[in-house]
Amino acid sequence: MLQLSSRMTRGFYTPEEQEVFSYDGEGGDKDFMNKEAFQRGVRDGIPIALGYFAVAFTFGMMAVSAGLTTGQSVLISLTNLTSAGQFAGLNLIVAGGTYYEMALTQLVINLRYCLMSFSLSQKLERKTAPWHRYLVAFGVTDEIFGVSASQEGFISPWYNYGAMCVAIPGWVLGTLVGAVSGNLLPEFMISALSVAIYGMFLAVIIPPSKKNKAVLAVVIASMAVSSLFAYIPVLQQVSSGFVIILTTLLVAGAAAWICPIQEEGGVTDAK
16 A cells, blocks of 8 residues: 555556556545545646746636626636637637637647647546546646646646646636736736746656656757747748647647657667
């Protein structure tokens, strides 16, 4: 039990444990491991929730200023969980865009979550029930994916549930507070809150970058490729959604080829 506690406080299974325990099974060990994974997810999700609150505050303020009610603003945040998609959608609503334009815009901006879900599916225990996978997929965001992907070995869906149960309320609550009281704050404070998410991203990527040179190389390469799209005139025409997708494919593909993950025993993981 002490050994299981030590491992599960990190929120993941070793391959050997994966073959023994299933989320559809019964037993006290399974419940204990799920609880430990959930608690670890909650702890890792708190910084995400704080960052989300600040960004969602801005969204709530802008949504009400654009003519949406507080209830409509909160409902959008509760059902979408995508900052870039929500801000882009808000602009289309204000401009009177069509449903077709809205659907196409959201598809392009949020297509990166498809890539994240592909990657995250390989981190889940092989016997994880489909309904667990569906719930985990609903909560995939850039930051939740970042903390999940940085875990060693296989992760428990309960780890994601823990992160989601604080991150999602942080996003929704930030929208509510912004919609209700955003106009009461001075401009400089609103501007400061809007950059909080960048600090949160740094908190996600710096710790694993310090531990793993391959991760550091991926971070630097991603910044370099993103800079090319930002400063080369021809590449500036590419939408932000496709920039993220192309950068992910190029950098992650190169990293997987140059620095493949090794399984225990030195066998390359083909997944």
